[in-house]
Each structure stands twice: as C-alpha cells, then as structure tokens.
Amino acid sequence: MALALFKTPEITPPADIEAASLRSDRFRLEREVDWQRLERIVSLLEKNRPRRINDEDLLELPVLYRKAASSLAVARETSLDAATLAYLESLVRRAWFQVYGPRMGMLGWLRRFLGGSWSASVRDIWLDICIALAVMVAGTLVGWLLVARDSEWYYALVPGEMGGGRQPGADRAALMETLEPTQSAEGLTVFATYLFSNNTGVCIMAFALGFCFGIPTLLLLVHNMAVLGAMMWLFAGAGLEWEFAAWLSVHGTTELFAILLSGAAGLHVGRSMAFPGDASILAAASASGKRAAQVMAGCTIMLVIAGLLEGYARQLVPTATGRASIGAVMLAFWIAYFCLMPRPRDHAQDRGDSDEAQP
Structure with missing residues (x-):
C-alpha cells in the first residue's frame, strides 16, 4: 500500500516519440509546398506588391488559404508538434486577412x-x-x-x-x-x-x-x-x-x-x-x-x-x-x-x- 503512493510515473517510450515525430514530418512534407506558395503570396500582398504576383497564384489564393485552414484543423485534431501548429496558425491568420479582411486603411x-x-x-x-x-x-x-x-x-x-x-x-x-x-x-x-x-x-x-x-x-x-x-x-x-x-x-x-x-x-x-x-x-x-x-x-x-x-x-x-x-x-x-x-x-x-x- 505504501509503495503505491510512490509509484513511478509512466514514461513515454522512445518509440512512441519517434513515431509522433515521423508523423509530423510526413504531414509537413506532404503539404509544405502549398504552404510556402501561400506564404509567398501573402508576403507580397502585405508589402503592397500585388503586381509581382502572377495571375495563376492570385486565382489560387482562396484555394491555398482553405487548404492551409484544413491543415490547421488536422494539426489541432492530431496534436502535431508545437512548431508546425504555431506556423500554421500564423499563416492562416495572415492569409485570412488578405482574403477576407478590409481592403483599405483608416485614411x-x-x-x-x-x-x-x-x-x-x-x-x-x-x-x-x-x-x-x-x-x-x-x-x-x-x-x-x-x-x-x-x-x-x-x-x-x-x-x-x-x-x-x-x-x-x-x-x-x-x-x-x-x-x-x-x-x-x-x-x-x-x-x-x-x-x-x-x-x-x-x-x-x-x-x-x-x-x-x-x-x-x-x-x-x-x-x-x-x-x-x-x-x-x-x-x-x-x-x-x-x-x-x-x-x-x-x-x-x-x-x-x-x-x-x-x-x-x-x-x-x-x-x-x-x-x-x-x-x-x-x-x-x-x-x-x-x-x-x-x-x-x-x-x-x-x-x-x-x-x-x-x-x-x-x-x-x-x-x-x-x-x-x-x-x-x-x-x-x-x-x-x-x-x-x-x-x-x-x-x-x-x-x-x-x-x-x-x-
């Protein structure tokens, strides 16, 4: 009975940690190209340089945003690594503002x-x-x-x-x-x-x-x-x-x-x-x-x-x-x-x- 009070906490086996890491890397590699493309478009829009975006990328902006939002939902559901989650949250927030946010400043x-x-x-x-x-x-x-x-x-x-x-x-x-x-x-x-x-x-x-x-x-x-x-x-x-x-x-x-x-x-x-x-x-x-x-x-x-x-x-x-x-x-x-x-x-x-x- 006394020994139960000092029970050693369970330690996650190294194999499980490695499997979670591999799953996160695979998830990112499969979608990273679209994320990088979306980030480049958003960065140009934030810098007020829409002329440097070709017509194909501009037309794909809403689609890329929805893909990134879907990836964020999956990442939250499957509890992927914190770095991937933080990156997606930032990217989706920035993209949302460019797709749905106001088009003009205060002036x-x-x-x-x-x-x-x-x-x-x-x-x-x-x-x-x-x-x-x-x-x-x-x-x-x-x-x-x-x-x-x-x-x-x-x-x-x-x-x-x-x-x-x-x-x-x-x-x-x-x-x-x-x-x-x-x-x-x-x-x-x-x-x-x-x-x-x-x-x-x-x-x-x-x-x-x-x-x-x-x-x-x-x-x-x-x-x-x-x-x-x-x-x-x-x-x-x-x-x-x-x-x-x-x-x-x-x-x-x-x-x-x-x-x-x-x-x-x-x-x-x-x-x-x-x-x-x-x-x-x-x-x-x-x-x-x-x-x-x-x-x-x-x-x-x-x-x-x-x-x-x-x-x-x-x-x-x-x-x-x-x-x-x-x-x-x-x-x-x-x-x-x-x-x-x-x-x-x-x-x-x-x-x-x-x-x-x-x-």
Whole structure:
C-alpha cells in the first residue's frame, strides 16, 4: 500500500516519440509546398506588391488559404508538434486577412466615407428622416402650446441648469442678457466639451432606443423638441424671436440636424424590425443596422462641429445677423452635402465573404 503512493510515473517510450515525430514530418512534407506558395503570396500582398504576383497564384489564393485552414484543423485534431501548429496558425491568420479582411486603411476608409458613403446612407433612409422631422416639428408645437396654456409647464419641460435666467416672468432686458456673447474665450473649451458630451448622449439614446421598434425614439424626439418649443414661446413673448433664432442657429442647424439623423437612424432600425417583409427580423435588423451605423458615424462628426460652434462661435460673435449667417451657411452646407454628393460605386455592395469566421 505504501509503495503505491510512490509509484513511478509512466514514461513515454522512445518509440512512441519517434513515431509522433515521423508523423509530423510526413504531414509537413506532404503539404509544405502549398504552404510556402501561400506564404509567398501573402508576403507580397502585405508589402503592397500585388503586381509581382502572377495571375495563376492570385486565382489560387482562396484555394491555398482553405487548404492551409484544413491543415490547421488536422494539426489541432492530431496534436502535431508545437512548431508546425504555431506556423500554421500564423499563416492562416495572415492569409485570412488578405482574403477576407478590409481592403483599405483608416485614411482610405475616411476618404471614402466623407466622399459619398455617408451621404448615400443618409439618402437611403429618407423616409425615416421625413417621419423624424415631422415628429420633431410636432414636438416643438406641443412644447409651445403647453406653456402657452399654462406657464407651469415650462418648469416641467426645461431643466433648471438649462434655464440660466430664462424663465417665465423675466423681462426683456434679462432675457436679452442671456443671449449676449461672452467677453473672453477663457473656459470655452470646457464648455464646448460639455456640450458635445451632452448632445452625443441625446443622439446615442435616439439611435439605441430604435431597437424597441422605434417608439421610444419618437417619444425622445418629442420631449427634446418640446423643450425648444417652450423656450421659443418664452422669447417670443418678449419680442426676441429673431435674436433667439439667431442665437440658436449658430449651432442649432448642425446639432438639430444631427439629432434628426440619429432619430431617423434609430427609427429605420425599429421600422425594419416591425415590418421586416420577406426577411427574418434578425436579417432585417442586421441590414438596416449597417446602414444606420454609417449615419451615426457621421453624426459624431456633426456633433463635434456643433460643439465647437456652440462653445466658440456663438459666444464670440456679437451680432444676431452674424450668428444667423453662420447658421444659414452651415444649414446650406449640410443640405448640399447630403443631396449633391455622388454615391460611391461600391456603396451598395456588402462584403458577404467577411462574415466567414476567422480561424
């Protein structure tokens, strides 16, 4: 019994080790030519030298990749030596990137995105943009009518930190003072960063809530625009409609446009899930989600610009005419960009082969 506790561990016979080594060498020798050919093609592609690859090798690239992937699966199953396994894993990973990976770098993607892909995605969801715009206009009217009927609604709609002296009962001079530009740019960087973060949160919520069939997105748009309607009522009552519109337009034409597109993107996803047509709900959500994600990526750029305009231009430009001019120019720019930018040739082509699992 005591001897059993000190039993000597089993030692693999040298014959078994030699057999495993021979099996691994034979496996590699039978396939090494294809591996080396694949490695040479991949290396040239990684060095951006596709012209040095002949047509036959280029056509054989997918076949060679699948052979290497098959060899990797066999190597893992039969527990071949670690060196062969590591070599195959590296080769297959590199080949996968060349066969199925992205064909352009970050700068190339950004050039293509701003050169028409973003605007094309926006035009693709035109119906959702029309619906979201109608809801935003209705929300503004709701806010105006509520506070016009009972001023107490103003305090329910407009957050306290957003009031800043803008409240029912304030005289014209007090309201006009809230629209005056600052005398210094000190601290505007922090203010612009805060505004960007706040507006980004609204846009993300408008988009994310679209997955609940778009209904929460519509409610969020109504609520946010009701705040604007309440403030418009307040300044209109003091005869400051033009001053307030100019003050708001500096950043509002960009910011509200971004919120509009974010809400439309969320509504696009929700509408495709509610009415998927012949496709399944998951397939419809996936297709619309890719298009909506393109729109949302562009909204981030718009929000950065809106934050800079709100934090700097609105505070430093002293006249209502100057502010309104900035807002009008930005609105014209966005409309022209989204309507006139040509569609990329390959915008509608989805890379279906990229869905294949990476080894």
